[in-house]
Amino acid sequence: MTEPELLETERRAVVDHAAELADLTPGRTGNLSVRGKREGDDGNDSNSNSDSDSDNDPGDAFAITPTGVPYDAFDPEDVPVVGIDAEGEQLAGEMTPSSEVPMHTAIYRREDVGAIVHTHSPWATALAVANEPLPPIHYMIVAVGKGVPVAEYAPYGTDDLAANIVAAMDEADSTAALIENHGLVVTAPDLPTALENTHHVESLARLYLESRSAGLEPQTLSDAQLETVLEQFESYGQ
Numbered sequence: 472m473t474e475p476e477l478l479e480t481e482r483r484a485v486v487d488h489a490a491e492l493a494d495l496t497p498g499r500t501g502n503l504s505v506r507g508k509r510e511g512d513d514g515n516d517s518n519s520n521s522d523s524d525s526d527n528d529p530g531d532a533f534a535i536t537p538t539g540v541p542y543d544a545f546d547p548e549d550v551p552v553v554g555i556d557a558e559g560e561q562l563a564g565e566m567t568p569s570s571e572v573p574m575h576t577a578i579y580r581r582e583d584v585g586a587i588v589h590t591h592s593p594w595a596t597a598l599a600v601a602n603e604p605l606p607p608i609h610y611m612i613v614a615v616g617k618g619v620p621v622a623e624y625a626p627y628g629t630d631d632l633a634a635n636i637v638a639a640m641d642e643a644d645s646t647a648a649l650i651e652n653h654g655l656v657v658t659a660p661d662l663p664t665a666l667e668n669t670h671h672v673e674s675l676a677r678l679y680l681e682s683r684s685a686g687l688e689p690q691t692l693s694d695a696q697l698e699t700v701l702e703q704f705e706s707y708g709q
């Protein structure tokens with residue numbers, strides 16, 4: 472299973488960013504993946520309508536962190552590549568993919584996203600084990616939506632769990648979901664954004680819980696206030 476060319480950029484991204492998981496999650500419980508195109512780059516011309524009118528094909532495979540190795544102990548050729556089609560088989564990579572590969576596969580099948588980060592980071596997971604969503608207590612929440620819902624529990628690594636996660640995200644219109652009695656999952660167009668937003672959710676979960684632990688009652692922003700922040704974010708940097 473050595474296909475060094477397959478999803479080369481995406482596998483490099485996994486290697487470059489995997490160590491950031493260590494800041495978020497204890498032990499080796501987190502995983503992340505990046506979606507890419509399996510077949511030879513079609514960048515040169517074939518469908519010459521340069522900006523494709525059918526939205527950019529997000530790709531039919533993904534590179535994911537391997538299981539059971541430290542985050543800094545693997546190279547791009549080790550990084551498993553898994554197909555998003557019905558079989559979901561491993562297409563390349565010397566190492567075995569994360570045990571939560573079915574969750575990633577199933578989310579990519581349902582959602583047009585470019586990267587997924589999954590952690591058992593302690594503050595978000597503290598909410599998840601209490602089946603408590605994260606409310607909009609701070610404007611930075613809009614990085615993922617107007618709150619972070621809790622996806623209903625299902626055994627890890629199952630298609631049911633992925634369906635519950637996607638359902639919770641869709642219903643809340645959020646790109647993040649807590650997973651009941653489990654952890655956190657965040658999706659984004661690319662891996663740096665997914666990681667950055669994972670950090671946002673983790674620190675907001677901490678703020679929320681620290682405030683409540685102090686006996687305070689955190690206020691939430693109104694829908695109108697959140698809409699204003701979204702407008703500000705949309706015009707920022709353009």
Ligand SMILES: [Zn+2]
Nearest residue numbers: 571590627654
């Ligand atoms: Zn997990």
